[in-house]
Amino acid sequence: MPARLSEVAALAGVHPATASRALNEATRNKVSADTVLKVRRAAEQLNYSPNPAARSLVTNRTSTVGVIIGDLTVPLFPPLLRGVDDVTSAAGYTALIVNTDNDWSRELARIAALQARRVDGLIVATATSGDQADPRIWSSVAPTVFVVRAPADPLAPTVLSDDSMGVHLAVEHLVAQGHRRIAHVAGPPEISTATARLRAYREALFERGIEVDPALVTTMDSISADAGTEALGRLLDSGAGVTAVLAFNDIVAYGCYRAVRQRGLRCPEDISIVGYSDMNGADLVAPPLTTVHVDHQAMGAEAARMLLGMLSDPGARPPHSVRLPVSLTVRESTAPPRQGVPR
Amino acid sequence: MPARLSEVAALAGVHPATASRALNEATRNKVSADTVLKVRRAAEQLNYSPNPAARSLVTNRTSTVGVIIGDLTVPLFPPLLRGVDDVTSAAGYTALIVNTDNDWSRELARIAALQARRVDGLIVATATSGDQADPRIWSSVAPTVFVVRAPADPLAPTVLSDDSMGVHLAVEHLVAQGHRRIAHVAGPPEISTATARLRAYREALFERGIEVDPALVTTMDSISADAGTEALGRLLDSGAGVTAVLAFNDIVAYGCYRAVRQRGLRCPEDISIVGYSDMNGADLVAPPLTTVHVDHQAMGAEAARMLLGMLSDPGARPPHSVRLPVSLTVRESTAPPRQGVPR
DNA sequence: CCACGCTGTGCAAACGCTTGCGGCGGCGAC
DNA sequence: GTCGCCGCCGCAAGCGTTTGCACAGCGTGG
Numbered sequence: 001m002p003a004r005l006s007e008v009a010a011l012a013g014v015h016p017a018t019a020s021r022a023l024n025e026a027t028r029n030k031v032s033a034d035t036v037l038k039v040r041r042a043a044e045q046l047n048y049s050p051n052p053a054a055r056s057l058v059t060n061r062t063s064t065v066g067v068i069i070g071d072l073t074v075p076l077f078p079p080l081l082r083g084v085d086d087v088t089s090a091a092g093y094t095a096l097i098v099n100t101d102n103d104w105s106r107e108l109a110r111i112a113a114l115q116a117r118r119v120d121g122l123i124v125a126t127a128t129s130g131d132q133a134d135p136r137i138w139s140s141v142a143p144t145v146f147v148v149r150a151p152a153d154p155l156a157p158t159v160l161s162d163d164s165m166g167v168h169l170a171v172e173h174l175v176a177q178g179h180r181r182i183a184h185v186a187g188p189p190e191i192s193t194a195t196a197r198l199r200a201y202r203e204a205l206f207e208r209g210i211e212v213d214p215a216l217v218t219t220m221d222s223i224s225a226d227a228g229t230e231a232l233g234r235l236l237d238s239g240a241g242v243t244a245v246l247a248f249n250d251i252v253a254y255g256c257y258r259a260v261r262q263r264g265l266r267c268p269e270d271i272s273i274v275g276y277s278d279m280n281g282a283d284l285v286a287p288p289l290t291t292v293h294v295d296h297q298a299m300g301a302e303a304a305r306m307l308l309g310m311l312s313d314p315g316a317r318p319p320h321s322v323r324l325p326v327s328l329t330v331r332e333s334t335a336p337p338r339q340g341v342p343r
Numbered sequence: 344m345p346a347r348l349s350e351v352a353a354l355a356g357v358h359p360a361t362a363s364r365a366l367n368e369a370t371r372n373k374v375s376a377d378t379v380l381k382v383r384r385a386a387e388q389l390n391y392s393p394n395p396a397a398r399s400l401v402t403n404r405t406s407t408v409g410v411i412i413g414d415l416t417v418p419l420f421p422p423l424l425r426g427v428d429d430v431t432s433a434a435g436y437t438a439l440i441v442n443t444d445n446d447w448s449r450e451l452a453r454i455a456a457l458q459a460r461r462v463d464g465l466i467v468a469t470a471t472s473g474d475q476a477d478p479r480i481w482s483s484v485a486p487t488v489f490v491v492r493a494p495a496d497p498l499a500p501t502v503l504s505d506d507s508m509g510v511h512l513a514v515e516h517l518v519a520q521g522h523r524r525i526a527h528v529a530g531p532p533e534i535s536t537a538t539a540r541l542r543a544y545r546e547a548l549f550e551r552g553i554e555v556d557p558a559l560v561t562t563m564d565s566i567s568a569d570a571g572t573e574a575l576g577r578l579l580d581s582g583a584g585v586t587a588v589l590a591f592n593d594i595v596a597y598g599c600y601r602a603v604r605q606r607g608l609r610c611p612e613d614i615s616i617v618g619y620s621d622m623n624g625a626d627l628v629a630p631p632l633t634t635v636h637v638d639h640q641a642m643g644a645e646a647a648r649m650l651l652g653m654l655s656d657p658g659a660r661p662p663h664s665v666r667l668p669v670s671l672t673v674r675e676s677t678a679p680p681r682q683g684v685p686r
Numbered sequence: 687c688c689a690c691g692c693t694g695t696g697c698a699a700a701c702g703c704t705t706g707c708g709g710c711g712g713c714g715a716c
Numbered sequence: 717g718t719c720g721c722c723g724c725c726g727c728a729a730g731c732g733t734t735t736g737c738a739c740a741g742c743g744t745g746g
Contacts (some may be wrong), residue, residue, distance in 0.1 A: 002458070004732060015696050020734060027735085032694060049459040053399040054732035057701045062396065072424060073623055078415040085442060089453075094460060097440055099428060109488055111434075115345070116392040117437060225627050254627040261629065280416055284568050284597040286604065347702060358726050363704060370705085375724060397702035398729045 003046035003104070012042035019043075023050070026050055030316035034200050056118070062157045064094045065121040066114035066142070070102040077125065080147065084123060084302025093120075100126050104133075115141045121307045123147060123300075139335075143310045143318075147303035150192040158321040159303040163193055166292035167200035169328040170246050170274045173290070177336045179244040179272060183216040185231045185256060187223050187248040194248060197276070201246060204248070215240045215243060225246060228255025236263055236271075243271065243337035250275035250282050250291055253333075257302075268335035278329050288331035299324055346389035355385040362386075366393070391652035399461070407437045408464040409457035409485070409536050413445040415653060418622040419639045420468065423490065426643025427466060434651055438462070443469055447486060453481075458484045463649045465642075466490060486653045486661075491639075491648035493535040500653070502646040504538055509635035510543035512671040513617045516633070519549050520679045522587040522615060526559040528574045528599060530566050530591040538617070544589060558583045566591060571598025572605075579606055579614075586614065586680035592624050593618035593634055596676075600628070611678035621672050631674035642667055 009019035014035060015216050018050045021027040021299035025087035029040075041046075056062045067084055069077050081097060107126060112125050114122065122144035128198060135153040138144040138324030145157040175180050198217065205212045218235050220227035227248060235242055236259060247253035253275035260267050267273050267287060275282060275291035282289040346372050357378060363426060364370040365382035374382075385391075399405045410427055424440060431438050439457060444448035450469060457465065478496040481487040488500040498577035517525050527544045530537030541560065541633035548555050561578050561611035578585060590596035596618030603610050610630060611617050618625060618634035625632040635662060649662050 005734095012452070017697075017735075018695055021695090024734085030694070035694080049455075051400070051404065051732050052460055053396040054701090055734075056396040056704090057394070057400055057732080058734045060701075071417075072421040073625070074415075078421065081415060084443060085440075089441075089456065094456070096437055097424075098432075099425060112392075113432065113437070117395055139682075210719080251627070251735080257629065264378075279591055280418070281597075281624055286600065348704095349702080359703080360705075360727075361725055364725090378724080391714085394702050397731090398704075400702080400733090401704045403731075483745070 002051075003043075003048045005048070005050065008039065008042045008046055008048045011046060012038040014167070020298050027291060032136060059226040061120050062118045063092055064096055065123060066111075066119040066144045066303075067095050067123045068100060068107065068110065068114075068138075068181075069095045069125055070098065070100055071098055071311070072097075075281075076148070076277060076294075079295075079297040080125060080300035083297035083302070083306045085300075087301050087304040087308065095123075097239065102126065108137075110136065111121075113325045121145075121311050123303050123307055124151075125303075126147065138298045143307065143314070145303050145307045147299055154321075155318075156321075157306055157318050159299050159306065160321070160323045161294040161299060161326050162287070162323045164200040164203070166276060166294065166326040166328075167197050167246065169326070170292055171201065171204035171208070171331065172246045172277075173328055174246070174272060174274065175210065176333065177244075177272070177334060179337055180210055181213075181216065181240070181242045182210070182244045182246060183218070183232070183235050183240070183242040184246045185228055185235075185248055185252055186217055186219045187252075188221050191223075193195045197248065203220065213240070216242060220248070220252070223252060225251050225255035225258070228252035229258045230255075232256040232259040233262070235264075236260070242332070245271060245273045247273060247275050250277045250279045250289060250312065252292065253289055254285065268333050269338060272334040272337070274334055282329075287343075290334040291329055292326050293329040294326045295324065345384075345394075346391045346473055348391070348393065351382065351385045352390045354389060355381040357382065362609075366391075367543075404463050404486045405461045406435055406469060407439055407460065407462050408466060409449065409454075409462040410438050410440045410466045411443060411453065411469055411481075412440065413443055413469045415440075415442055416623075417490070419620060419637075421623075422638075422640040423468060423643035426640035426645070427627070427647045428643075429640075430644050430647040430651065435650070436465075436661070438655070445469065447476075452483065454484060464488075464654050466646050466650055467494075468492065468646075469658055482509040485621050486650065486657070487644050488650045488653070490642055497664075498661075499664075500649055500661050502642050502649065503664070503666045504637040504642060504669050505666045507543040507546070509548045509637065509669040509671075510540050510589065512669070513635055514544065514547035514551070515671065517587045517589070517615060517677065518553065520587075520677065521616070522558065522680050523553055523586045524556075524583070525553070525587045526561070526575070526578050526583070526585040526587060527558055528591055528595055529577075530595075531562065534566075540591065556583070559585060563591070566582065566595060568594050568598035568601070571595035572601045573598075575599045575602040576605070578664075579603070580677055585676070586617045587612060590616060590618050593620045593632060595620045596632055596634065597628065600676075608671045611676050611680060615677040615680070617677055625672075627673060630676045633674045633677040634672055635669050636672040637669045638667065 006016045009016040019039045022031045022036045085095055098110040119142050119144050122138050124146050125148045135151045135156045147159040186198045189195050202212050218231045245256055247256050253273050256273050260271050273290045278291045278293035282291050286335050349359045359611040362382045364381045365374045428438055440455040462485050465485045467489045477514045478494045478499045490502040494614050529541045532538050532670050534576045545555050561574045563574050588599055590599050594615050599616050621634045621636035625634050
């Protein structure tokens with residue numbers, strides 16, 4: 001049972017109100033220097049820590065932020081949460097993390113729970129669900145910033161990674177190795193990043209004067225290794241003569257590995273494959289995966305900083321969205337195309 | 344800005360105290376049935392949800408539990424948290440999740456933060472750090488249950504998985520396929536699960552009348568794919584004639600894959616490999632990994648249930664620890680040993 | 687020398703809820 | 717018919733903070 005403020009005040013020989021002012025950064029200047037010292041010593045001696053319930057009852061703020069994610073087991077989320085946690089906890093905030101299972105009704109329920117907890121702010125990272133939903137659903141609860149996903153309202157504060165840059169890097173790498181027949185295994189068009197990457201893929205090829213052959217892109221209707229296997233399988237069997245593949249993400253890339261193996265081909269000798277995300281373990285598969293590295297921890301940290309900024313002066317207009325740069329991690333799943341491969 | 348209880352009471356035409364009793368499960372029987380109805384309707388109409396700060400100020404409980412984990416990016420934690428979250432949120436509790444980076448000083452800091460937040464209970468899942476630490480460090484903060492890790496105090500409430508069972512299943516599987524020279528790539532002895540699995544490995548071989556050859560076990564001093572590659576590499580080069588390997592966990596198994604490939608051998612044709620944990624993605628590697636499946640979500644859920652039980656009647660003696668069963672997921676990294684392999 | 691401002695502190699209210707206590711009926715038992 | 721009990725409800729205290737306001741003391745400028 002921790003000490004109360006009144007006990008600290010008594011030990012320091014001052015009124016509780018004075019002790020409160022002495023301990024609170026913002027009001028410390030209203031108290032004489034040696035009183036501050038006495039109070040801090042007393043607080044330390046009694047191992048005082050303020051009761052957050054009592055405090056938030058009067059301040060009407062909880063120093064908590066809600067973080068809404070789809071599925072924690074998706075490898076991009078843990079580092080993202082680390083980023084969020086690093087900056088929020090440094091600022092004295094606590095992150096309340098909720099899973100939605102990518103289920104919209106469940107998401108609504110968890111939003112209600114966060115509202116009941118009176119969170120001061122919201123970080124929304126549900127990549128798929130409710131993409132058409134009105135952002136007011138979240139912002140009516142508390143100031144919110146979106147991360148990873150692009151909200152329906154383009155003006156809402158958002159932290160994204162630069163999909164276009166990532167795809168350009170990947171394509172550039174493949175082209176530099178001599179590839180011309182570069183396929184793309186794309187995600188379903190409902191997902192904003194899927195369309196962004198597809199667009200960037202076409203752009204990147206076009207800019208390099210390479211024919212953009214519609215036969216080289218295949219669209220999955222869900223994102224999984226199996227879908228990747230199936231999609232690339234079709235492409236391989238179509239005789240389109242692909243020598244390299246840009247997969248929607250790493251998981252899909254693993255599926256592509258399988259499709260290649262199933263046909264007795266080898267990666268990277270016969271087919272080069274590049275993934276996207278650089279998820280945990282991408283260096284452990286065989287061959288280690290060349291992939292676009294996105295720093296999800298930095299994205300989480302940036303989103304948290306943005307949110308805390310909004311909380312610190314609610315009057316200011318919302319910050320502008322940012323798009324963080326990415327890099328290419330070259331491993332062993334890409335190599336120059338074999339001579340004489342069918343065009 | 345949500346409604347207050349007094350507003351609900353006014354709308355229902357009763358005193359706030361009555362409204363409180365009508366809304367609170369435990370005190371509902373002190374109120375007439377139709378008053379309850381009126382109050383609930385009013386609450387629903389005003390979209391009332393009680394202010395947790397005000398409530399916990401008087402009840403002296405926060406309906407939050409702290410969950411302490413080492414590193415969220417370790418794949419066993421996300422499902423574990425899902426299990427915890429499922430049962431805590433169903434009971435109206437909120438889980439506060441903190442990362443320690445497996446750093447003891449950081450862990451102490453985060454414990455202090457949780458204490459400052461007045462968590463009602465603690466779930467401790469830091470697998471490695473502070474294994475020698477006095478469990479009172481946690482239980483002085485709040486009732487705590489340990490999960491995944493074995494605390495220094497064997498009487499502390501704990502949820503573990505049955506390492507012995509897992510190893511027995513794995514060894515049984517290999518023996519049934521005809522293996523006799525089964526190696527074990529063991530974890531460092533500081534880690535309680537490492538010694539438990541090593542012991543079980545010896546036991547399992549012994550029970551089946553197979554020679555327990557010390558030359559077949561090699562101990563890593565850290566747990567990583569690289570350490571696994573190196574450890575199994577030594578074993579393979581030693582000429583001990585191994586035909587199968589039980590790795591400490593899946594990550595280490597991936598390292599073993601590499602060691603096998605580096606020597607021009609093939610898995611499973613030349614060497615069978617079995618992992619431990621069945622982490623996310625174990626079905627995606629090549630070959631898909633045969634591994635001991637442990638249901639971390641169930642462990643998290645069980646730990647949470649245990650903790651909530653302790654919270655619901657603080658008087659009762661702490662629950663006894665449990666050890667959850669595991670299963671073997673057979674994939675394609677194991678096969679009968681090749682004829683003529685050196686004994 | 688007075689009035690005024692300023693600094694440091696105390697006082698008390700307020701935040702929104704729970705809960706012990708007491709009162710007021712109504713009903714059953716004698 | 718009276719008494720007692722019990723079910724239902726209102727009253728008010730109190731949880732541990734923060735903060736507007738008042739006030740005391742003191743230095744300063746006119």
